Amino acid sequence: MDRNNVLEVKDLHVSFHTYNGEVQAVRGVSFEEKKGETVAVVGESGCGKSVTSQSIMRLIPQPPGVFKHGEILFEGNDLTKLPEKQMEGIRGKDIAMIFQDPMTSLNPTMTIGKQIMEGLVKHRKLGRAEAKEKALEMLRLVGIPSPGSRIDQYPHQFSGGMRQRAMIAIALACAPKLLIADEPTTALDVTIQAQILDLMNDLKEKMDTSIILITHDLGVVAETADRVVVMYAGKVVETGTVEEIFNRPRHPYTWGLMGSMPRMDLSRDTELTPILGAPPNLLSPPKGCPFASRCPHAMKVCKEQMPETTDASGTQRVACWLEHPMAPSVEIPHDLVGGASK
Structure with missing residues (x-):
């Protein structure tokens, strides 16, 4: 594995067994992610973008999903072969994910503060007082006003843009080396979209985090990405820098x-x-x-x-x-x- 790469996906094949037969969702996907880089994975709905990102996080339910072939190398370890206990130590700590719909991803029965603190207590081994102080710091960092009162509120008390900011705070709380953002601005209006994208760019610089951005919005790609992976029907059809993909x-x-x-x-x-x-x-x-x-x-x-x-x-x-x-x-x-x- 190239030491300049934080992640290497090699010839990944992922299928789902259904009543109608085997759905070959990902068919030989390969790409790499360099340290401090933003890679955008683009394509139509159903092309395999989200399945690829969830495979990196090992969130594919098995069954019906199955890793048929390939490697996902993170710091020299093949994530497809790690035992679940070891993967739990990586997921949320070294690799974090911002999901497409924060309202269904956030726990409605827990305050935002507790959801940020959860990862800090588990992975960083912080005490509750120290974890709460860090959670307040993260809420300030992602631009949520009045964090002292917001930390004890529930997801339904946040607007859509603020819920997305809270998701980013949860994902970045443990300073992951790799952040996967799956359609992070889909449900937001264009003004909030721009704020979220600016926030992600700023945090990438501050925290030296590599980002995989899953999207079908080429405007978002032009604004944030360094390189682009174009997927179609479960395969990578083209890769290149943003300038190459947009200009040539x-x-x-x-x-x-x-x-x-x-x-x-x-x-x-x-x-x-x-x-x-x-x-x-x-x-x-x-x-x-x-x-x-x-x-x-x-x-x-x-x-x-x-x-x-x-x-x-x-x-x-x-x-x-x-x-x-x-x-x-x-x-x-x-x-x-x-x-x-x-």
Whole structure:
């Protein structure tokens, strides 16, 4: 494992056994997370983003879930093989998670203060008085006003934005080395979204925490991420720096995501271009490229054989047959990168 990486996911396969058969939710996902870096994992709903993040936390219920193959290396340990007792010592202390819906993630019967203190008492072995003082400090750090009174309130007494801030306080209380944020701004209005994203960026700098950001919002990605992992149908189709993915995307699926996103630099008359069709059924995924049925540039080989992942640059990788030297030259849509070609 590269000592500059805090996490390495290698060829991860996760399935769920259902009455209808085996759902192959994650099919060979690989990426790494460097220390102090924010990696955004993007894609449509159902592409495997949340299953990947929950696999890192070992929150996949087994059964029906099963780790079929691959490794999740954190500080040299393969998390998929650790006994649950050892994983409990890592979860919440070294790896923490902000869940998508704070109202269902927070315990409605416990005060916010007690929920922050819980991890401090368990992992840091702090006394209750010391843990309460640290909880107050965390509430101040995430910008919750009047923390002295708010610490004894319950989740239903907080607004949506404040509940999300409380979730961040709980996640960061033990100063984790890796923070996983699963759609942390989905249910919030744009003003609160901006505040939460600024808060996460500030705390990353202050606490030197690495962040995996799970989202389908490319605006959030542009605001916060250093690198991007694009997922589709349980597979990684492209990775690269934010600049590469936004300015020089190479996979047709990434082009589709960009084309369906509102852009401030385009005229108001510019129409958004939706990605036609639907993702494949992961009960019986296609043997070729999973995007072939929706791709306007699909060739015969795309439907028959999975493309290899190739290096487009030192930091950008793409799994697409258009990268093959014998593939026809395809022009990247003009409104994405000014008409740069393959």
